[in-house]
Amino acid sequence: MIRRASTQRIPDGPESGAQRALIIACFVSRVGNGLFNTAAVLYFTLVVHLPAAQVGAGLTIAGLGGLAAGVPAGNLADRYGPRTIWLVTLALQAATMAAFVTIHSWLAFVLVATLDRLAATASGAAGGALVARAGGERPAAFRARLRTFVNLGVVVGTLGAAFAIEIGTRPAYTGLILANAASFACAGLIVFAGVPNYRPLPRPEEHRRWSVLGDRPYVSFVALHSAMGLQYQTVSLLLPIWLTAHTDAPRWTVAAVYAANSGVCVLLQSRLGSTVETPRQGGRAFRLAGFLFLVSCPLMALTADVPVWVAPALALLAVGVHSVGEVWESSAGVALGFGLAPDHAQGQYQGLLGIGFDAVQALAPVVLTGAVLGLGHAGWLLLGAFFAALGVAGPPLAAWAERTRPSQPGGEASARRRPGETALVE
The missing domain is CATH 1.20.1250.20 (MFS general substrate transporter like domains)
Known part of the structure; x- marks a missing residue:
């Protein structure tokens, strides 16, 4: 039977502090995602002047290439601690996102987009492991609140992007991209300050890097x-x-x-x-x-x-x-x-x-x-x-x-x- 959620608040303490920090960090990064994702195709086509077909092909190549980072990054998070690896991936996402403002050709676009997707996929694996470690005594309630603020962050970012799209200038689109890069950096600082550096858990002898398969x-x-x-x-x-x-x-x-x-x-x-x-x-x-x-x-x-x-x-x-x-x-x-x-x-x-x-x-x-x-x-x-x-x-x-x-x-x-x-x- 599905249990009713308790209305009792989670008491203050290290556990709830880590959860609050993760919620705030994820909200900030998703505001940045909403800013960028809403206007990304318009930036690449109207500002960088890439044909729409090339943009679509480049994003497909980047998306498929980025899949390669998932399991290896997850293994690193399990071995060295999820916070450490997630902080590295957030820094990489900030760098690759900022690099989008410098591209002028399709090859440069594909390279940066692929690096960005590799960092994003690695971030998903390490971030997921970190959220798991901070789950606390009521993990379902925590992850539900986290997803609520993730969804809200995307909405806020999307609304913000509408203003830049209405302006339609290169500086406006550049501002969106750099704001997204800054959101990853801010999220990293919040996690660094507010989330414990959980130590890796002991692994059984039969554990392998590809055991999941x-x-x-x-x-x-x-x-x-x-x-x-x-x-x-x-x-x-x-x-x-x-x-x-x-x-x-x-x-x-x-x-x-x-x-x-x-x-x-x-x-x-x-x-x-x-x-x-x-x-x-x-x-x-x-x-x-x-x-x-x-x-x-x-x-x-x-x-x-x-x-x-x-x-x-x-x-x-x-x-x-x-x-x-x-x-x-x-x-x-x-x-x-x-x-x-x-x-x-x-x-x-x-x-x-x-x-x-x-x-x-x-x-x-x-x-x-x-x-x-x-x-x-x-x-x-x-x-x-x-x-x-x-x-x-x-x-x-x-x-x-x-x-x-x-x-x-x-x-x-x-x-x-x-x-x-x-x-x-x-």
Whole structure:
């Protein structure tokens, strides 16, 4: 049974101080991400004067190349401590981001973008391991608050980028890029000052640098989680194209669905996410998310078949349902992703999880626009059924994975720890 989240505040102390520092650091860095990601393509095309096709190809090359850093960076975090490696990756991200203001050719763009994605992938693995170490006695509540502020940071950054885009000058775009670089540096300083330098945990003799690849239940979870990640670009990419090309809905509808998606996630992440603590609960949350997506996808398709004055309301209803599913899906992902990973190898496991997710996100535009838009209404129905099928696989996969965890008897996450040791779940 999913337990209700307690309303009692976490007492002050080293543990809560580290959590606050991580939340603030992640919020600051995501504000920078929102600033840059909103305007990046416009900067490369309008300021650097690269053709759109070259920008797309360069970003694809960088995205795929960046996948190589996930597991190696995670291994380094497990061996030398997650804070040390995360601070290094934040410094690298600050440097590569600042380097974007100096590029003048496609080759330079691809080089800098690839280095940036390598640093970002490494940062995801090391940062995930650090969040796991700071999880405390209520890790689900902590990670839910963290995701709330991560989502809020992106919203704030996106709104800030709108002003620079409206100005449209090179100094305005340069300011966005340098602000993002500064956000990584500020996040690093906050982590350095406020988060303990957790020592590496002892590793069993059978531990190997690529042990995660032999963990079949976890690899299966990575595949499930990555495939379900298509739902993010269903709202951010697929629905806006559908509304523009297949409906007569006012153009402000696209902005409204973005705002609705962000608002629902920010408002509900802590309330719902804090109830998903164990892998078993994560499996059930995956199933619920899949059914919600099964409802939302046909509703999105129906926006092309209703009067123009109904289409915006129907689109907002569909996105509202989808966003609730997104909250359950993201909460399930972190519950399983951290709860099934061995304490001593959180970095390695988070590295593989990031590789799978990023790979699918790189392929998502081709899959969604080619398959779904190509099939029209039938494509939307198939997409919803696909999400539902993935969701149904959640509970049995979680049960299978828990049976293979020697430290988690009885099918629930083990609460056994050495005295003074924090829970190693995000």
